[in-house]
Amino acid sequence: MIQLSSSTILILHPDTTTEPLDTEEIRSRIFRACVAAGEMDSWIADDLSLAVEFSLLSKEQRMIRAEELNQLICSTLEDSGFPTVALEFKRTIKTAPPDFLSVNQESVQLVLSRNLALDQVRMERLVPRVLKSLELLGMEHASRNLILELGRQFRDTDFISLPPVPAGEPEKDASIVLKKEELEAKVSPETASLLRSRVLRLSHVSRLFSVLRLELSLTAFSELNGLEKPVTELSFWSVSFQLTHAIDEICRVADEICLERGEAGCTPLPLSLTVCDAKSFAGLYMNATEKYALDCARGLLGAFTSSLTRQPFKVQLL
Structure with a gap:
């Protein structure tokens, strides 16, 4: 998927690394929170991810801290009348792991499974490729963001993307x-x-x-x-x-x-x-x-x- 945009919004992580805002990941996280809260309408996740992106694009600042982004999503959900979805979303927020992890299959799978919305088959394809790349670089330890960025690159080049959620519309x-x-x-x-x-x-x-x-x-x-x-x-x-x-x-x-x-x-x-x-x-x-x-x-x-x-x-x- 290509987005034509005049600017890029960056997310600043606690370890000072940055990455571009991925609205598809935001949408998938919100949708999973909706399912956990019993709200099965996919339009909630679609509209809220657009709302977050529009809000950020409307500001001059082009960088946001990860914790501020999570708070923005939770606040928007609560203000829009979905407090139970906001609660489930908060439960998906993980505390930052150590800056560097040992390079092995368990650590790579842990990072990718927490951040990329992929099913088991595609995750099993992705983990070995990321692990092999790190090993070829001679790395015994790698940062979480490096592992995640490699995962995104292989996901996108192999078109291993999240299947689109069937379009839903508000019923009420x-x-x-x-x-x-x-x-x-x-x-x-x-x-x-x-x-x-x-x-x-x-x-x-x-x-x-x-x-x-x-x-x-x-x-x-x-x-x-x-x-x-x-x-x-x-x-x-x-x-x-x-x-x-x-x-x-x-x-x-x-x-x-x-x-x-x-x-x-x-x-x-x-x-x-x-x-x-x-x-x-x-x-x-x-x-x-x-x-x-x-x-x-x-x-x-x-x-x-x-x-x-x-x-x-x-x-x-x-």
């Missing part, structure tokens, strides 16, 4: 600021056509974190417009105004509905955009090799996202 009307069906009914016929064709997909706007989440399918959009292969930036740009107008309209209409309901505090709704097929599209429609597929997709989408009236605070390419 009280937790919803705006239903996607209400928004779909208010947009123009042109925008509605893109929604029916599944070029664009909406999600409910929840009260936990009022964010406008849009999902874009490049494949569906190209097929709808009959773009010939290989798709170039020029050919895509010639029809991308349809997407620009549609997303701009969705943002505007969503804000108007919120204002009509006295939800002025939610507006303007932050925009999060996920391109669900960026890598496969670049390979099939742009003749890009696997190595450069995401780079091609990023180049294709750069000018398009810049043309949006409301700039997304987060863009994900999957």
